[in-house]
Amino acid sequence: MKQLVSILDGNTFVVSDRRGDIEPALDFPTGLFSFDTRFLSTWRLLLDGERLHALSIDDTESFRTRYFLVPGEPSHYLDAKVSVIRSRAIGGSLEEELTVLNHSGQEMAFTVRMEMAADFADLFEIKDTQRKNGHNTAAPGEDTLRLNYRRDAFHRETVINSSAPAQVDRKGMTFPVQIGPHGEWTTRLTVTTMIYGARGEDIRTLLPYSGNRTVAAIEVEHADFVARAPKLGCDYQPLAGAYQRSLSDLAALRYESIALGVRLMAAGLPWFMTLFGRDSIITSLQVLPFLPELIPPTLTMLAGLQGHRLDDFRDEDPGKILHELRYGETAGFEEQPHSPYYGAADSTPLFVVLLDEYERWTGDVEMVKKLEFPVRAALAWIDTYGDLLGTGYLWYQTRNPKSGLENQCWKDSWDAISYSDGRLPSFPRATCELQGYAYDAKLRGARMARLFWNDPQYAEQLEREAAELKERFNRDFWLPDKEYYALALDSDGTPVDALSSNIGHLLWSGIVDESRAKRIAQHLLGPRLFSGWGVRTLADDQGRYNPIGYHVGTVWPFDNSIIAWGLWKYGFREEAGQICEAVLGASRYFEGRLPEVFAGYERDLTEYPVQYPTACSPQAWSAGAPLLLLRVILGLEPQGEHLIIDPYVPSGMGRVELLDIPGRWGRVDALGRSREDQANRQE
Numbered sequence: 001m002k003q004l005v006s007i008l009d010g011n012t013f014v015v016s017d018r019r020g021d022i023e024p025a026l027d028f029p030t031g032l033f034s035f036d037t038r039f040l041s042t043w044r045l046l047l048d049g050e051r052l053h054a055l056s057i058d059d060t061e062s063f064r065t066r067y068f069l070v071p072g073e074p075s076h077y078l079d080a081k082v083s084v085i086r087s088r089a090i091g092g093s094l095e096e097e098l099t100v101l102n103h104s105g106q107e108m109a110f111t112v113r114m115e116m117a118a119d120f121a122d123l124f125e126i127k128d129t130q131r132k133n134g135h136n137t138a139a140p141g142e143d144t145l146r147l148n149y150r151r152d153a154f155h156r157e158t159v160i161n162s163s164a165p166a167q168v169d170r171k172g173m174t175f176p177v178q179i180g181p182h183g184e185w186t187t188r189l190t191v192t193t194m195i196y197g198a199r200g201e202d203i204r205t206l207l208p209y210s211g212n213r214t215v216a217a218i219e220v221e222h223a224d225f226v227a228r229a230p231k232l233g234c235d236y237q238p239l240a241g242a243y244q245r246s247l248s249d250l251a252a253l254r255y256e257s258i259a260l261g262v263r264l265m266a267a268g269l270p271w272f273m274t275l276f277g278r279d280s281i282i283t284s285l286q287v288l289p290f291l292p293e294l295i296p297p298t299l300t301m302l303a304g305l306q307g308h309r310l311d312d313f314r315d316e317d318p319g320k321i322l323h324e325l326r327y328g329e330t331a332g333f334e335e336q337p338h339s340p341y342y343g344a345a346d347s348t349p350l351f352v353v354l355l356d357e358y359e360r361w362t363g364d365v366e367m368v369k370k371l372e373f374p375v376r377a378a379l380a381w382i383d384t385y386g387d388l389l390g391t392g393y394l395w396y397q398t399r400n401p402k403s404g405l406e407n408q409c410w411k412d413s414w415d416a417i418s419y420s421d422g423r424l425p426s427f428p429r430a431t432c433e434l435q436g437y438a439y440d441a442k443l444r445g446a447r448m449a450r451l452f453w454n455d456p457q458y459a460e461q462l463e464r465e466a467a468e469l470k471e472r473f474n475r476d477f478w479l480p481d482k483e484y485y486a487l488a489l490d491s492d493g494t495p496v497d498a499l500s501s502n503i504g505h506l507l508w509s510g511i512v513d514e515s516r517a518k519r520i521a522q523h524l525l526g527p528r529l530f531s532g533w534g535v536r537t538l539a540d541d542q543g544r545y546n547p548i549g550y551h552v553g554t555v556w557p558f559d560n561s562i563i564a565w566g567l568w569k570y571g572f573r574e575e576a577g578q579i580c581e582a583v584l585g586a587s588r589y590f591e592g593r594l595p596e597v598f599a600g601y602e603r604d605l606t607e608y609p610v611q612y613p614t615a616c617s618p619q620a621w622s623a624g625a626p627l628l629l630l631r632v633i634l635g636l637e638p639q640g641e642h643l644i645i646d647p648y649v650p651s652g653m654g655r656v657e658l659l660d661i662p663g664r665w666g667r668v669d670a671l672g673r674s675r676e677d678q679a680n681r682q683e
Contacts, residue, residue: 004030006269006617009063009090009218011035011255012193015270018054020067020086020096021045024119029126029270032094032158032191036274036328038126039147039158039193040094042117042172045086047071047100048110052084062252062618063218064089082108091213094191102179112175114189118158120149122328123271124336134329138170145173154329157194162187225251229290230661232630235654238584238592242626245592249618250287250294262297268596268619275325275340277302277347278410279621281354282558286624288361289631292662295358296367302351303374307342307381312399315343315408319381321351323405336403343405344412345386345396345434348378349441356444359452360638363664368452379445379462382438388428392472393489394438397428409434410559411502411537415544416551417488420497422543425490432485433502435473436509442466443510474513483519485512499528499539501559507566517570524563525575532603533586534560534579540600547600547610554612557583557594558621561628568632568648577650580629587626594622634658634670641665647672 006015012034016022022030022043032040052069059065067086081104087097102108134151143166147158164187166173177185195203226247234240255266267279284295307320314337323344331339352375359368388395398404407416409431418424442462450459477485479495485503486495503520506512512520523529528539534555538545545553560583567576586609587594596619599610633656635646643665649656649672660667
């Protein structure tokens with residue numbers, strides 16, 4: 001049973017315990033958050049001075065939740081004379097309707113207390129337990145409590161109002177209430193978050209989706225979002241459930257940029273409710289066949305914030321695509337380099353990949369022409385600033401030793417890149433999938449140059465460079481004695497020989513020699529890497545393997561969706577299907593919502609996927625994983641003005657039908673059946 005409950009609507013989200021309470025926590029953030037600031041750090045309900053306990057929670061919708069509570073410990077001896085319902089919804093502001101019900105035949109008196117506080121902590125301060133430098137105040141008023149924080153021009157405010165009369169003090173509101181027999185008492189608490197700009201205006205009022213919206217308006221918007229996606233009909237409930245949950249979560253994860261006022265896809269709740277280069281690009285690739293209109297704002301925003309100078313603090317280079325953009329206090333005062341931060345070596349080639357894939361699906365030539373200069377700059381970065389050692393490979397090493405990321409690939413935790421015996425390699429590092437992304441980016445850049453930029457000479461140059469990179473890579477990264485590609489090269493060019501899931505990304509990029517592809521597929525589906533619920537990030541016989549280690553043995557749904565796509569590209573349809581079945585099967589145990597990551601234990605050992613304690617949920621590229629897996633199952637691939645449909649439905653899934661797939665061809669339908677379903681129909 002999950003211990004935390006969240007609701008979100010774009011820029012604003014709430015994380016609470018199962019009673020609906022919010023308390024400061026060091027291990028996992030609870031609170032009301034918006035634009036990287038915590039606007040409520042305490043929101044604790046007391047009835048006659050006692051905490052309440054949850055009977056049930058209705059959290060089926062992403063933007064509202066109801067908590068059914070009673071005093072005392074729930075048990076079969078409980079004969080509660082009173083219960084409490086907390087109905088919470090979020091839409092720019094937080095609204096909570098608090099109802100106390102008297103179940104007895106006599107009038108009863110209660111003291112209802114809501115303890116309130118706002119520490120205005122930046123998310124980085126919560127993660128790193130830093131102390132604040134500004135001034136925090138509380139101002140009680142008539143049925144209103146105003147909580148303020150100022151640090152120079154940085155000004156944030158939380159305003160809390162009650163619809164019922166309240167005794168307001170600096171730490172909350174108290175309600176002395178009397179309720180008649182079988183009666184009830186209700187108040188509506190409204191929490192408004194204020195983000196003040198340099199001229200003293202509330203920035204949120206300037207953004208159409210970040211101000212206060214009604215629940216009804218959010219419902220309509222989410223329903224419209226889901227309705228625009230293709231309609232799925234299938235016999236396999238885990239796929240049907242995951243698809244619908246993914247669409248719902250993707251609708252909720254859209255947030256609004258303060259800088260440009262466009263809606264983008266946030267990476268995940270609670271730590272990553274902002275734009276991430278890598279995450280946003282991969283999520284865009286996953287959702288492209290279903291909701292292509294989500295892609296242009298992301299491409300435009302990333303191009304607009306493309307690096308243009310050398311900045312060691314931010315790991316910025318000309319042509320480099322950002323890693324992370326933050327709006328909080330620590331970024332504003334340059335205590336963190338995230339305004340934006342460029343410490344990722346993969347977002348730049350992936351930017352090129354996304355633009356080309358987007359045009360192949362949509363035929364949006366104007367976007368390709370509009371972004372010609374940013375794409376050329378990105379491709380130039382790969383061969384200049386990205387090639388730190390001048391060896392023709394893409395390397396990374398932070399220039400900010402205090403707050404820069406050590407590992408600047410998707411496995412960006414400190415111990416994610418290691419030799420098979422567990423030793424950590426020196427910097428700079430060149431991980432294998434980075435070279436695959438660079439190879440793919442060059443080929444896609446060549447296609448765009450030839451077809452849309454009228455530059456065949458540049459196209460030939462890129463194709464020649466891609467061919468040379470593929471030959472060089474297959475020479476230097478291949479480990480003949482182990483028959484797989486090294487995870488990375490260290491600073492001396494020595495292969496980092498750990499067996500990892502990264503080799504699946506190589507299949508997706510196309511850099512793997514055909515003669516070696518079968519052996520890679522065998523490794524990916526072999527017992528060392530494949531848990532039965534998906535491919536582990538690190539094989540179970542490696543020195544740093546840990547089934548609950550963040551990047552050293554866990555299973556990531558997004559990672560597996562890319563691997564399945566790569567297997568499909570090389571013709572390993574059955575193996576791709578195994579991964580699709582495993583990951584979609586796991587989604588049943590998470591109520592259809594695939595988390596960021598789950599444990600890498602063997603399927604036979606646990607018979608269900610074990611939760612990772614601090615996984616983001618929902619997370620964008622995990623929400624996008626079922627969509628990409630569905631693309632793989634149906635074999636969807638654009639070719640000119642047509643959509644190729646070549647299904648391979650894994651055993652046990654029966655019929656899979658996707659209607660109204662959008663693209664340059666208009667809208668088409670796809671149908672696939674598993675082999676046993678086809679056989680049954682023929683009998």
